[in-house]
Amino acid sequence: MTILLLGSGGREHAFAWKMIQSPLCDQLFVAPGNAGTAAIATNVNISPTDFDAIKTLVLQENIEMVVVGPEDPLVKGIFDFFKNDDKLSHIPVIGPSKTGAQLEGSKEFAKEFLVKHNIPTAAYDSFTAETVEQGCDFLATLKAPYVLKADGLAAGKGVLIIHDLAEAKEELRNMLVGQKFGAASTKVVIEEFLDGIELSCFVLTDGKTYKILPTAKDYKRIGEGDTGLNTGGMGAVSPVPYVDAVLMEKIESRIVKPTIEGFQKDGIEYKGFVFIGLINVNNEPIVIEYNVRMGDPETEVVVPRLKTDLVELFLAVANEKLDEITLEIDERSATTVMLVSGGYPEDYEKGKVITGLENITDSIVFHAGTKLENDTVISNGGRVLAITSYGNDFQEAIKKSYQNIDKLHFDKMNFRKDIGNDLL
Ligand code: AMP
Numbered sequence: 001m002t003i004l005l006l007g008s009g010g011r012e013h014a015f016a017w018k019m020i021q022s023p024l025c026d027q028l029f030v031a032p033g034n035a036g037t038a039a040i041a042t043n044v045n046i047s048p049t050d051f052d053a054i055k056t057l058v059l060q061e062n063i064e065m066v067v068v069g070p071e072d073p074l075v076k077g078i079f080d081f082f083k084n085d086d087k088l089s090h091i092p093v094i095g096p097s098k099t100g101a102q103l104e105g106s107k108e109f110a111k112e113f114l115v116k117h118n119i120p121t122a123a124y125d126s127f128t129a130e131t132v133e134q135g136c137d138f139l140a141t142l143k144a145p146y147v148l149k150a151d152g153l154a155a156g157k158g159v160l161i162i163h164d165l166a167e168a169k170e171e172l173r174n175m176l177v178g179q180k181f182g183a184a185s186t187k188v189v190i191e192e193f194l195d196g197i198e199l200s201c202f203v204l205t206d207g208k209t210y211k212i213l214p215t216a217k218d219y220k221r222i223g224e225g226d227t228g229l230n231t232g233g234m235g236a237v238s239p240v241p242y243v244d245a246v247l248m249e250k251i252e253s254r255i256v257k258p259t260i261e262g263f264q265k266d267g268i269e270y271k272g273f274v275f276i277g278l279i280n281v282n283n284e285p286i287v288i289e290y291n292v293r294m295g296d297p298e299t300e301v302v303v304p305r306l307k308t309d310l311v312e313l314f315l316a317v318a319n320e321k322l323d324e325i326t327l328e329i330d331e332r333s334a335t336t337v338m339l340v341s342g343g344y345p346e347d348y349e350k351g352k353v354i355t356g357l358e359n360i361t362d363s364i365v366f367h368a369g370t371k372l373e374n375d376t377v378i379s380n381g382g383r384v385l386a387i388t389s390y391g392n393d394f395q396e397a398i399k400k401s402y403q404n405i406d407k408l409h410f411d412k413m414n415f416r417k418d419i420g421n422d423l424l
């Protein structure tokens with residue numbers, strides 16, 4: 001079949017790498033893709049949120065399935081756009097409906113869903129510019145640190161964790177009245193701070209049943225020892241050694257099951273990935289967020305561990321036959337280290353020539369922010385390349401990633417040298 005994949009990051013290169021291994025995939029288009037996807041599929045220079053251009057492409061190329069990588073097109077309603085168009089309604093879109101995507105698009109919607117379905121989450125209340133003073137009073141009833149979350153999509157920057165009460169009140173005013181995050185902070189969720197270890201759970205669902213994918217941990221901060229600014233993610237490890245069967249059972253019965261049942265009870269159409277962000281507080285998993293897509297760079301370690309055909313999985317999602325599939329997982333560990341542009345996550349330069357790609361052995365290079373210019377691969381984003389390796393344990397895998405990184409170069413290249421160290 002002919003498939004279209006939307007997105008341009010490492011997550012999409014990893015999906016593409018896996019999908020083209022499927023005998024079910026005859027042709028793969030990626031919009032807009034990167035230099036990595038260009039080498040294995042056909043890139044089309046269309047934005048994932050330009051639905052009219054996507055429609056034209058889909059009809060022109062007889063595309064039979066659309067897989068959505070990032071959250072933006074989902075929150076903007078690409079699932080519903082296809083469903084409500086006579087010419088497109090028969091083409092499955094892998095991703096939730098617009099209502100389902102609100103789980104990521106609105107923190108308040110997510111909190112209401114969690115509470116309604118009795119899924120463990122931090123206590124909260126939400127406020128607007130009109131109720132900013134009540135918000136300040138609410139902050140005063142909480143213990144430090146204070147967690148402020150912009151309701152809408154804010155490119156991963158909408159969560160503030162503040163230790164001082166006066167400063168928290170000030171920031172609340174900045175968000176609600178000063179529009180610190182634009183429209184995204186028209187509403188703000190104030191949440192109880194949870195003290196514990198973060199972990200993520202990835203689920204694929206057809207809306208009725210689900211498969212839990214391998215666990216993965218990402219490294220969010222720019223600096224070693226988890227210091228400095230938040231990034232999209234600087235590396236990842238799968239599986240997460242401290243997630244045992246007992247914890248996984250709690251996550252499944254208390255969180256995953258009621259989430260999928262919640263979709264059915266609320267009439268939410270959901271055929272795609274659910275990425276559940278959790279904090280493990282004294283062995284009690286508590287939800288801090290939903291994302292309606294796979295994580296990046298977690299995909300770069302989760303997908304390589306899937307032995308099951310990914311296209312077959314997507315077809316089962318589309319046809320609501322996920323229960324007929326058995327997931328097969330590679331026993332090995334996988335790790336990835338992200339090479340980023342100097343300056344990222346603040347200002348950085350693009351267009352740097354990347355050398356050494358041809359010398360990589362025993363690792364997979366997933367392109368995150370690259371493009372081809374006159375047959376040369378150049379950097380085209382903050383996160384540039386993800387170097388994924390397998391090993392019998394994560395130590396062996398990470399060693400391979402770092403050995404291969406030694407062979408790669410671009411001007412001002414930066415990466416964390418401590419991925420996985422906290423797990424030793
Ligand atoms: P989110 O965008 O919801 O994932 O939040 C970004 C980061 O803020 C998370 O990865 C956590 O590290 C942190 N965070 C979010 N909510 C809480 C909470 N209730 N307690 C402690 N940390 C939190």
Ligand code: GLY
Nearest residue numbers: 218233295296297
């Ligand atoms: N790595 C975190 C995310 O994709 O949101």
